[in-house]
Amino acid sequence: MFFSPFFKYRFWKMKCFSRYLPYIFRPANTILSSSCHTEADIISTVEFNHTGELLATGDKGGRVVIFQREQESKNQPHRRGEYNVYSTFQSHEPEFDYLKSLEIEEKINKIRWLPQQNAAYFLLSTNDKTVKLWKVSERDKRPEGYNLKDEDGRLRDPSMITSLRVPVLRPMDLMVEATPRRVFANAHTYHINSISVNSDYETYMSADDLRINLWNFEITNQSFNIVDIKPANMEELTEVITAAEFHPHHCNTFVYSSSKGTIRLCDMRTSALCDRHAKFFEEPEDPSNRSFFSEIISSISDVKFSHSGRYIMTRDYLTVKVWDLNMENRPIETYQVHDYLRSKLCSLYENDCIFDKFECVWNGSDSVIMTGSYNNFFRMFDRNTKRDVTLEASRENSKPRAVLKPRKVCVGGKRRKDEISVDSLDFSKKILHTAWHPSENIIAVAATNNLYIFQDKVN
Amino acid sequence: MPVETQEERGETASPVGEIQLLRWSLLSWEPLPLSGASLRSHDSWTCSLLVPECRLWDPVHVFLTPVVPQWPFYNLDTMFMRGLKRKCFDGEEDIEGTLAGIKAIPSYNLQRQSLLDMSLVKLQLCHMLVEPNLCRSVLIANTVRQIQEEMTQDGTWQMINMQNTGQASVDRLVSTDILCRSSREQAEGKHVPGYSTFSKDFEGDQAQDSSETMSTASSVQALRNLQSNVWEMENSQENKGNFQKSLDQIFETLENKSPNSVEDLFSEVDNSYYDLDTMLTGMMSNTKMGHCDGLEPFPSPTTTTSSSNCKSDLNELDHIVEILVES
Numbered sequence: 001m002f003f004s005p006f007f008k009y010r011f012w013k014m015k016c017f018s019r020y021l022p023y024i025f026r027p028a029n030t031i032l033s034s035s036c037h038t039e040a041d042i043i044s045t046v047e048f049n050h051t052g053e054l055l056a057t058g059d060k061g062g063r064v065v066i067f068q069r070e071q072e073s074k075n076q077p078h079r080r081g082e083y084n085v086y087s088t089f090q091s092h093e094p095e096f097d098y099l100k101s102l103e104i105e106e107k108i109n110k111i112r113w114l115p116q117q118n119a120a121y122f123l124l125s126t127n128d129k130t131v132k133l134w135k136v137s138e139r140d141k142r143p144e145g146y147n148l149k150d151e152d153g154r155l156r157d158p159s160m161i162t163s164l165r166v167p168v169l170r171p172m173d174l175m176v177e178a179t180p181r182r183v184f185a186n187a188h189t190y191h192i193n194s195i196s197v198n199s200d201y202e203t204y205m206s207a208d209d210l211r212i213n214l215w216n217f218e219i220t221n222q223s224f225n226i227v228d229i230k231p232a233n234m235e236e237l238t239e240v241i242t243a244a245e246f247h248p249h250h251c252n253t254f255v256y257s258s259s260k261g262t263i264r265l266c267d268m269r270t271s272a273l274c275d276r277h278a279k280f281f282e283e284p285e286d287p288s289n290r291s292f293f294s295e296i297i298s299s300i301s302d303v304k305f306s307h308s309g310r311y312i313m314t315r316d317y318l319t320v321k322v323w324d325l326n327m328e329n330r331p332i333e334t335y336q337v338h339d340y341l342r343s344k345l346c347s348l349y350e351n352d353c354i355f356d357k358f359e360c361v362w363n364g365s366d367s368v369i370m371t372g373s374y375n376n377f378f379r380m381f382d383r384n385t386k387r388d389v390t391l392e393a394s395r396e397n398s399k400p401r402a403v404l405k406p407r408k409v410c411v412g413g414k415r416r417k418d419e420i421s422v423d424s425l426d427f428s429k430k431i432l433h434t435a436w437h438p439s440e441n442i443i444a445v446a447a448t449n450n451l452y453i454f455q456d457k458v459n
Numbered sequence: 460m461p462v463e464t465q466e467e468r469g470e471t472a473s474p475v476g477e478i479q480l481l482r483w484s485l486l487s488w489e490p491l492p493l494s495g496a497s498l499r500s501h502d503s504w505t506c507s508l509l510v511p512e513c514r515l516w517d518p519v520h521v522f523l524t525p526v527v528p529q530w531p532f533y534n535l536d537t538m539f540m541r542g543l544k545r546k547c548f549d550g551e552e553d554i555e556g557t558l559a560g561i562k563a564i565p566s567y568n569l570q571r572q573s574l575l576d577m578s579l580v581k582l583q584l585c586h587m588l589v590e591p592n593l594c595r596s597v598l599i600a601n602t603v604r605q606i607q608e609e610m611t612q613d614g615t616w617q618m619i620n621m622q623n624t625g626q627a628s629v630d631r632l633v634s635t636d637i638l639c640r641s642s643r644e645q646a647e648g649k650h651v652p653g654y655s656t657f658s659k660d661f662e663g664d665q666a667q668d669s670s671e672t673m674s675t676a677s678s679v680q681a682l683r684n685l686q687s688n689v690w691e692m693e694n695s696q697e698n699k700g701n702f703q704k705s706l707d708q709i710f711e712t713l714e715n716k717s718p719n720s721v722e723d724l725f726s727e728v729d730n731s732y733y734d735l736d737t738m739l740t741g742m743m744s745n746t747k748m749g750h751c752d753g754l755e756p757f758p759s760p761t762t763t764t765s766s767s768n769c770k771s772d773l774n775e776l777d778h779i780v781e782i783l784v785e786s
Binding site for chain 2: 100102104190237238239240259292346350352355
């Protein structure tokens with residue numbers, strides 16, 4: 001990978017949303033610090049809806065915050081569609097499993113939008129155990145002029161009513177309300193890591209470490225188990241499911257990835273229980289790179305279909321790989337995200353960083369892929385030109401509307417100006433969750449408790 | 460031969476002067492000078508000495524996760540990087556590095572052993588309030604299995620087996636030994652509920668004596684039992700409760716300590732191992748002997764016990780200091 005100032009897109013910072021404790025709640029010694037946030041503010045998932053008009057984020061505290069893009073107005077042409085907070089609601093609460101005497105975290109693991117079919121928006125949000133379907137709707141009118149009750153709501157004395165009137169709808173301040181429409185609970189023994197809406201828009205699947213269940217949106221008390229890799233004897237367990245996704249166009253096809261670096265594509269038409277894969281994607285191991293950590297770093301943390309449905313992209317600890325569905329024996333493209341960490345694997349194993357689950361995303365045209373790294377860096381790879389760029393999501397370095405400067409990590413030897421050495425990387429600042437607008441070059445990057453929205457500079 | 464400076468090496472190894480300062484600090488209870496380039500002053504985070512910039516652990520976890528045998532003059536990653544490239548050490552190549560006196564290349568066995576220790580401890584720490592991450596547990600367990608298979612093939616497994624059976628000489632699970640030892644100091648040999656719970660996990664026998672330590676020989680069995688325990692969550696409530704209890708017990712006893720009694724903690728520690736000169740001399744003499752296995756900082760596997768003791772004793776020291784610094 002080389003330093004590439006001529007990457008196709010040049011991003012500038014549109015907005016940064018941060019969650020912090022209000023000043024009055026901060027400990028005295030951090031009053032002036034900008035980094036005092038609670039653990040509940042850490043963003044755990046980011047997702048654009050199908051039109052890109054809405055952007056949903058979930059955090060560790062079980063809250064969902066939805067941002068909406070402003071309509072472009074002729075009065076302020078330079079404010080090209082900024083995102084502002086649209087709705088905030090508490091999706092999941094912490095629970096306690098009395099049988100096992102364990103807490104169930106309220107952290108939102110994934111959010112997936114349903115395509116819009118009427119004026120309301122629907123999304124699925126999930127924590128470790130329960131999936132919920134939320135309806136987000138606007139209310140900007142209210143009826144006035146009831147016969148039987150006052151404007152305050154008090155009942156009127158029927159004997160005092162002399163005439164009838166028809167209630168009329170009058171405009172009111174816009175109110176966005178979120179209501180839980182379905183709660184899909186008690187179907188997962190292990191922690192849910194993925195949800196995926198099927199292209200038929202009637203079913204969706206939820207995947208935990210050992211099982212995948214298929215749900216119908218209308219039915220909450222039943223689900224079909226379509227994959228089960230739990231061994232009869234738990235002592236023989238060596239592999240878990242790490243991510244799963246439906247094909248974007250074929251409602252019978254889905255893929256799931258494992259901790260051993262394999263991807264299985266299954267066809268639900270073959271049998272009710274898809275234990276036998278239709279395709280099995282695995283790259284043979286490189287013997288020269290073998291170490292004790294080979295298996296851990298080969299564990300796939302995210303799998304995403306391309307918008308076309310022809311390719312899948314997988315993220316393991318050090319690389320991003322693009323696979324053609326028609327070729328199972330190796331990926332067609334492999335991109336090194338942060339290969340300089342290969343020599344640091346033992347430290348990263350010791351401090352558990354090696355288990356970090358990075359996500360990866362496609363852009364709308366499937367020509368560029370993006371994924372996060374440490375030190376608030378995130379990387380983009382152009383599949384056509386084979387160029388790549390490293391950018392940083394940080395408040396200090398970028399003035400508003402300044403173009404993001406490409407960053408470089410130097411591995412050893414002489415460190416040029418503006419380069420960062422591997423030993424100075426901050427491993428607590430990791431970008432695990434990113435999202436790309438479905439049709440435009442707008443990206444959302446979650447850095448701990450900050451959400452950055454970047455836009456491609458229009459020349 | 461040229462001796463590289465620290466900058467030239469680009470590593471965070473400390474020169475000899477700092478090692479001695481470090482040792483002095485340990486005995487006098489001042490906060491450890493943490494090495495590393497850029498330290499940020501976040502009070503709520505703690506550092507790994509290996510990755511100083513890492514701010515991942517909350518103060519609870521730092522008690523429980525030991526720093527891997529952290530000799531100040533080892534860079535663990537270099538250790539692994541060099542070791543993994545060749546299984547059989549070429550003595551001549553390594554003389555340069557070792558005669559610098561500080562950068563010793565440990566044996567592949569030592570690397571492997573420390574990784575095994577680290578992994579076993581990580582598996583143990585799964586008994587927390589929230590259900591442990593199954594993927595992480597599976598990956599760590601697979602790593603342990605891989606190491607054990609390799610050790611069995613090497614024949615190292617049998618050697619250690621023969622040494623350790625019957626005698627509780629080597630404690631592989633360092634953090635539990637800390638729990639044992641600290642509370643034993645105070646409680647005059649009182650039964651440690653936390654440790655016995657672990658024993659219960661491993662052996663399924665309630666009457667296990669808390670002073671019985673886990674040897675590597677039984678760690679395979681331990682691993683299997685631990686696996687099924689972690690993954691089935693059968694005894695989780697009990698484990699959690701007891702573990703919490705033992706933790707609280709230790710924190711209490713440590714907080715109540717007066718500075719004088721702190722030294723009593725160290726009184727049992729065998730000071731001979733802390734004589735840096737002896738250790739270095741030992742290394743040098745090994746070097747000069749031109750060991751057939753190549754250079755190792757410790758004697759050959761036949762005397763692994765003493766080296767591991769040395770290593771684990773320093774581990775304990777690190778742990779105790781970390782606990783005290785935090786409290």
